[in-house]
Amino acid sequence: MARPHRLTTDESLLPFDHGSKPKLKVAGFTPCYSTALGDAYCADGLDVLKAIPDASINAVITSPPYALHFKKEYGNAEKHDYVEWFLPFAAQIFRILTPDGSFVLNIGGSYNKGVPTRSLYHFKLLIALVEQTGFHLAQECFWFNPAKMPMPAEWVTVRRIRIKDGVEYVWWLSKTPWPKADNRAVLRRYSPDMERLNRKGVQRTTRPSGHNIKPSFSKLDPGGSIPPNIVEEELPADLLKFGNNAANDLYTERCKEAGVPIHPARFPAALPEFFIKLLTEEGDIVLDPFAGSNTTGAVAEKLYRRWIAVEKVEEYVRASRFRFG
Numbered sequence: 001m002a003r004p005h006r007l008t009t010d011e012s013l014l015p016f017d018h019g020s021k022p023k024l025k026v027a028g029f030t031p032c033y034s035t036a037l038g039d040a041y042c043a044d045g046l047d048v049l050k051a052i053p054d055a056s057i058n059a060v061i062t063s064p065p066y067a068l069h070f071k072k073e074y075g076n077a078e079k080h081d082y083v084e085w086f087l088p089f090a091a092q093i094f095r096i097l098t099p100d101g102s103f104v105l106n107i108g109g110s111y112n113k114g115v116p117t118r119s120l121y122h123f124k125l126l127i128a129l130v131e132q133t134g135f136h137l138a139q140e141c142f143w144f145n146p147a148k149m150p151m152p153a154e155w156v157t158v159r160r161i162r163i164k165d166g167v168e169y170v171w172w173l174s175k176t177p178w179p180k181a182d183n184r185a186v187l188r189r190y191s192p193d194m195e196r197l198n199r200k201g202v203q204r205t206t207r208p209s210g211h212n213i214k215p216s217f218s219k220l221d222p223g224g225s226i227p228p229n230i231v232e233e234e235l236p237a238d239l240l241k242f243g244n245n246a247a248n249d250l251y252t253e254r255c256k257e258a259g260v261p262i263h264p265a266r267f268p269a270a271l272p273e274f275f276i277k278l279l280t281e282e283g284d285i286v287l288d289p290f291a292g293s294n295t296t297g298a299v300a301e302k303l304y305r306r307w308i309a310v311e312k313v314e315e316y317v318r319a320s321r322f323r324f325g
């Protein structure tokens, strides 16, 4: 595969061998910038999706604007309009995915306006994606973000009648019931407890739950342990977890130096990294139609996947170049 991390706006300058897998050019759109493996477009995600051929994308990994009742700088669809707003994007994503492709959708929960109860909008969206668009729910996953703010302050820190939200939802959807996936690509280090158990071994027993534990239970896979459906950044234990900050250092430093706004709602590199490794292989194409600071594209490049990123706010697209050195 081509080597990552080279940036140019002029294709003819690229000294890379794209081999048998050239980049997928989107007809009618000119990239704002390009790298060896990807193109970043400043455009409406829906327009770009419509220009992409059927069954040509291996994975769509994205975090659209959430339906918050307070407006972020870039605007959010109101909760009751959210499903309706999103479904045209979903129909295009379904169309462009390969039959074994996956759609990974990161979406945050939210409170109903003025009362300490939760909105169901992200569950309604999930049901619509399956029952109307035709996606299959491969697995519901969660992003554990310990750096989330204790919001809404009124319920959490003032009246103390709700607890801090620590996770966001990640709906892993697929075009067929059999998306390409390999959990051996995302094995993790075993816990010290599991390693100790492995050294000591376990006796054959039946748990109160009825599960039979065989002596082979404690035999460790040399590759590591199969992760749960909770994605979090693996930081050294002695470091405080700073949510999505640590993974974005180069980007935030360069934005500060250049005096341009840092994107207000980035996800950590660990999130696309986990799903890109789980669901795609080198040379596959990953697309993010709500790319923001292009975390997805930068991770895809590092992992030798081709990528397409679309973001409608020009200053976010321009600043996202900083991720490529």
Ligand SMILES: C[S@@+](CC[C@H](N)C(=O)[O-])C[C@H]1O[C@@H](n2cnc3c(N)ncnc32)[C@H](O)[C@@H]1O
Binding pocket: 043, 044, 045, 046, 062, 063, 064, 065, 066, 074, 263, 265, 266, 267, 268, 289, 290, 291, 292, 293, 294, 295, 296, 310, 311, 312, 313, 316
């Ligand atoms: C939650 S942010 C994505 C952040 C991104 N995952 C990152 O790590 O930087 C959602 C982004 O979608 C963009 N957006 C909203 N509507 C869009 C549309 N119709 N087409 C393209 N981008 C859109 C917003 O400007 C915003 O930057």
